[in-house]
Amino acid sequence: MPDNHKKLARGVSLVGAGMSKFGSFPEKSSRDLFIDAFQEMSKSVDKDFDPQRIEYVCIGNFSSDLFEGQSHIAPIMADAVGLVPRAAVRVEDACASSGVALRQGIMGIASGLYDVVLVGGVEMMTKLPTSQVTDTLAAAGDVLYEIPVGFTFPGFYAAMASAYFDRYGAAPEDLMQVALKNHANGALNDKAQFGVTIPDWMEKRKRSAEKKGRPVPEWKDEWDFLHDDRANPMIAWPLRLFDCSPITDGATAAMIVADDLAKEFTDYPLKIIGSGQASDYPMHDRDDLTSIGAAKLAAQEAYQMAGVTAKDIQLAEVHDCFTIAEVIASEDLGFFEPGTGYSQAEKGTTTRDGEIPINTSGGLKAKGHPVGASGIGQVVEIFKQLRGRAGERQIKGDLKLGLAHNVGATGQTCVVHIFQREE
């Protein structure tokens, strides 16, 4: 591994962040969604903000080529928000694309080449039928050795869950607790695609059946509902529908600037004090399938740069593309010992009023997962929470440190960022 004790040559601050509504938008294109995200980001910058100060545009996107038949989207996004002729670049690292776009933007500022950078992410996934979405996402796996034997993305994480269950004795119900928690958070996020609690969802299904004159399902409670093969079908054992993040259209945007300029944009900037990134082998080449090595290394690099440890972090947005992924992330980031993460949602450790709230936004699970936009979607939540502007889902207390953990594919990429509120 390269020396990861290095610091940024120049400090970088986050001064604005915003996102489009996440969901399914047949009447919109990806550029329309990016405009929505850009406008919300612009509004979040408190002081007079002239977009013309932006010098560089860095956009995360996994596969506009296959999802929309549109390649080379970075200049198109820059154009949509009035930023031609700035240099515009697309970053692709599967589902970690925009987390990595943020890191690229940070490097652009730290190098001295730029002072003000727009980073963002966009993905328009619902224009394709589900089977083609499955195939498109599979392209983030190894198409020579993994995909030909029938692996899918839910399948990869399901296989990790099988190894985790075998080693630590966890059960599908432990994963359902993660889904219950994240939907409870998502219900308080008006940007979420499935911003509804699972009990409310269940009631909605009952009312809908009643209205249509169909037999009303007799679920006793949410557990009954979650164990019902028809309401919550198996996707890849042990993962059911409610263990999986949805197929989503959405865009995100954030503005980062050199530290010494931050106060020109807002009185409440967040300093980006840690950034780490690593890669890993395809799953079969890893020694341990109950952990993601790249996440541990990215976290280690970010913690060292920031001069903090896992114990100092007060909230985290982690990459819960599947419920098992949140459990593994919470251990890889050092919040819990290996083999103990699975019980934390049930214990309340990771709920909004717990010791380390995880995915207060609803996570990818409830908020939605427009893959190339998700990394900066996490940053939007950290930005809101640390500045006390998360509305009904605001975590109580004096928040100073938040972390975002964004994974590409099965963990072949992981990028971690740590944000600190200035005094």
Next chain:
Amino acid sequence: MSENDKPFTAYSFQQYLNQGQLKASQCVDCQKIYLPVRAICPDCGQSNMDWIELSGKGKLAAYTSVYIGPSFMNERGYGRDKPYLTGIVELEEGPRISARLLGLDPENPSKIKIGTPLVYSGIEIGDGDGNSIQLAFKAGE
């Protein structure tokens, strides 16, 4: 071209599978065995590989039963009513590889045990001409 002149590519690996042989690459300098095959040894950095035939024996390291599969599996009749098993096999010689799993019940995945002994078994998934063998292992010693 002698057998050991085949380049260390996925194409060559598949050609061997089509002939009924499960082969890996082995670093001549440090003896490490690689599957998926590699042309460059990440351990010692050398490009001095040889093909070796594997015993085909291994054990189950991780698995899933897939109910919503990719298009090419759907076209073969798999899906919600007919799930299939896939997973990661740890071979006797050390390397791990992704493969289909046979001889175990895809409808009862919770009964399957990590560590179950497996042996190599290809599946013909083409037109029956032996030109597209899918890597698979079946339960058994």
